[in-house]
Amino acid sequence: MQRCIRALASLAFAGAAVLGASTGVAQSAERFQGILTVVWGDPPPGMAGGEERFTLTLPNGTAYPLAIAPASQNTALHFNGKRVVVSGEAFRNGAGAEAIHVLRIAPDVSGTVAPSPPATAAKPTLFLLLRYKDDSQEPHDPQFYLDLTNPKTPPKGSLIPATLNGFFSKTSWNQLQWQADVGGVGGLKHTDWLTLPFGKTHYANCGSSQACADINAIAADGLALAVTAGINPANYSAINFVLNNDLDCCSWGGSFIYNGTVFHGTWEAPWGQETALYAHELGHALGLPHSGWAYYSYDSPWDVMSMGTPVKPTKCGSYSSANNGGKMETIYCSAPGDGYIAPHKDYLGWIPAANQVVLSAPATKNVTLEANSWPLTTAVKLVKICLAGQDCSGAHAHYLTVEARLHKKSYEKGEPGDGVLVQDFQSDRGAIGGGCFFNNQSGWVVPIDATPGDYDSKNCNSGGRKWPDYALGNAEFAAGQTYNNGTLGVSVQVVKQNASSFDVTVKRTK
Template sequence: MYRIGTAAATLALLAASAAAQGQVLQGGLELRWGDATPAPAGRTLPPKFHAALVLDHGARIALDPDEARRGAGDLYALANRRVAVQFSSRKSSSGNRAIEAIVPADQVDAPMPHVLTGKADGVAKATLGSTRWITIACRFSDITEEQKTVDFFRDQYGDAEGQLGHYWREVSYDKINLAGSDARGWYALPNARAHYVTEDDDGEEDADLNALFDDCTAAANADVDFSQVVGINMMFNGDLDGYAWGGGRCTTLDGANRCWSTTWNPPWSFNNLAPLAHEMGHGYGLPHSDNSDGDDDTYDNPWDVMSDGWSNAVYDATYGSRPKHINILQRDRLGWVDAARKRTIASGAARARVTLDYASLSGSSNVQMLVLQTPASPDPYRGTFYTVEARRPAGAYEGRLAGDAVIIHLVGSNYRFEAESQDADWPPADVANNEGSMFKVGEAWVSPDGLFSVYVESKTANGFVVVVGDGRVTGGKTPRRLKR
């Protein structure tokens, strides 16, 4: 993989080596996450993830997800962007073309360094200002029920407490808004549900997301100028394939050829703001978060709507389960955490005392994102670091969080730039709303690698004072240690 300072230099290097190592193609990068309908414990379907390169003339090349992650280093930072992909002549384990490298082709000089590499070859673009969405409601030709009115969908974007406009302004510290977002529908699709949702060779349902997008946007085209929106929320009046989907669609609409943030929502998703916000988060390029129990269930971290949107959620009589905030890493990826609100402490550094304000506070004057940086890895994108933030049960969206505490996440390893909440209990809890996942005054955490300790020394009006050390804990009668 190529890991050099600018996209321009990387593109030049790819071009120079293309003849020797394989074909280089440019296009839009589509990433899509499938999130299963809620089900009893042990019966939830696993999440799905698809990646594709869409060429300028519309052809799509499916990418092996593991190959794409390795080739990009931080694949999620490139969602919905123009990229260059260098393919190899060898085949991947899935039978798709193997990938040597994926680099951004839309931004020569990134404005900030990547937190793992310190370089700018794969930094997520900041999402700032107006992010206008359009909802289009489409009904299958064989299903007549329209579960919600278009006015309901339009009002979901409102700026009142409990509506999406208010939520995204609050969670972004007023860095983005949904001004101008609107809804249209219901539109009749030209085909029955069975045309779009078929069975694969294993007998599992498979939704043709591209056909759903093409037919739904075509039905609304006379009423919507898609060139004026950032995102498209599609609401369907029947189940899809057991999943709601979020991510991107790269195509040409109303004379514009680009990638739109896109969601595909069955009724259970659009009836509740939490799953809808989750899919919109994927539209902004955010991946899932997780806890540290080591299982295959990514929906078990209730400190982030990009993981468990249902547990510890505030309920709204009109809009169902409200979304909780995203964790501090997700906020930072989108450019919402000011540099003055972040502090990085490298392993081996002197003991430090830090005033850590709640992540939910807008206008904080103290640190809200504490990064604990481990030593550099030979391949920096396989490295890890930790984030430390303060959370509390308060407000319109976080009022039912499990506790008032310091929350710690492990980030990185194996090209997955995803956050895993840390749990001091052994074995770790199935859902991270347990005491072991919350660090309170007089308690401490020691990192699994033994490089760091975080001791919660005292409470403040707006958060906590924490002491970061080198893996040894002092103070308090019964410091909590991570079992390993």
């Protein structure tokens, strides 16, 4: 049935993705053309909450929140930052805003495509320091954000244990670096924070248990202040909105539109203004979703876009937390304990074809798979196993990925072990929820657990096991272990561990 609807839709729109297919396409649906942007809200590590928001911005600048069925959100992500045609019905959402209930979304092939630039090379980025009108505190000196970003190693005497360019240089193999400026009173000079025209409750009228932040209003008001201060936002491809106090449940990252152009964006509360959490929100800003959600939300310790495993937590500041009754909270700066997973690096275009082995037909391959965290030279970094009868690219792709992890190198030191990670990549994966999931913002990639069944999914706890001997803490396949899936006709045998790689035998029989 679903295939049938898909086939019909692809006649109407080349490459169309059908959203909410089970409801069919209403005759009364209106057609909207614009640019799709996506943002994610993430709670602090260890806390609950979160939200994923889709927005359509029309050529005249009008922006509509999009209501997309959870089952179809991962498909829509493929059009993030792109011009799309939406078929849907207008309605007023819970916040009283005009929104669109999406029935179908497809890339707009008629107009000029204005996607965000590819995630390569040096990107100029602005840290815009914004304090709420009713709150004069300044959690960090402006220089802090330059130190946090620009050098590859933290300046001597700094409380920052790792920098963003150190992280990105390692995880992108020098294909992405940030050139940061700090914006405040007087423009790019290192002076005071800019003052937003309204207090916190205007932008985020809730506490930490809800996702209520109006990040578009912060972007609009913040950039208006920046322009008045003499800053030209068009000089940057990413804007980091640095707030002097809490937002809602969350800090946010994704894409947004300013003057018709797509920008990478982050909106960080003081607790998120540090390298590990910026690595996560900037990942969203580059278009990456989460990974994991095998047993519970954010459960993969192998990905900074999931649990993350920060190391070297260092007290680097404090602030009076609006969401905690004004209590002084310590701000911790840390180093990311892992990088981005290979399928996400592939999505960002960071793994050259020469460093990949793709099984596009039944075959057996012996591969020496070099650890993800080692420098990129000539070795294989990713094995992609296409599956019989399924797409191996695009908005309906479904394949398996194989990568090696050794946690000895920088920015991978927080990982729980060494081994081969087999992951299931599905572009149109439905939402993952249930009793142990506090949100359903999973993404395209779920690790396949080498030791399934070692989590108590009834009581949502480790069942008395010690980390990392449960859930995805021990998902890796070690030398001597084999992943075998008769239904898919796929096996991955880990033959041997070497100094910087694993020898694997990958078989596809169907």
